[in-house]
Amino acid sequence: DEQGRKHDEL
């Protein structure tokens, strides 16, 4: 879930 954890959406 690394990608999700970066929180790059608003």
Added chain:
Amino acid sequence: MNVFRLAGDLTHLLSLVVLLLKIVATKSCRGVSAKTQELYAIVFVTRYLDLLFSFVSLYNSVMKVVFLGSAFSIVYFMRYHKVVRHTYDRELDTFRSSFLVAGSMVLALLINSKYTFFEVLWTFSIYLEAVAILPQLVMLQRTGNIDNLTGNYVFLLGMYRGLYILNWIYRYSTERRYWQMIVWVSGIIQTALYADFFYYYLKCWNENRTLVIP
């Protein structure tokens, strides 16, 4: 960044412009739920705490500041502005929003991807955003004739959520290891809450008459 995400963010921005325009130009917040607006203010504060320690892009940071600023401006107008606050229909805005906050917090403590302070608050903001529109939807049902700007505001918010789903589908099919189950499930529930509103909005628009939610 893909076209669905950009269109979603711009639609979100436009919805806030429409709402602020209604409030400032008509000096009235009739039909607008202060509870929903306060929930959005909580959502933005708890989600964008990462402004302080993580940087993704200038675009993201600017949008976060704009969303925070507009949410607090709207709450300010509805609660404190000397003219606008008298147009707030307090008696139609009776949804117990504290239950939504408590429920989202409990769920965020139980289901999150990392048990840290900021991650739990971020997860809480995702859950709370999913249900934050409920006081507004209930209020629309009680308001009777809904003015164009208020109806368009809710419609744009629903569009924004729909576009985010398209963005996730696009990202999932083009990016490796793109996976965010909490956001997807919450987002689909959030979008589904608009289904009823969309039905009546399009029906009334098609029949060219004032929006009424039975």
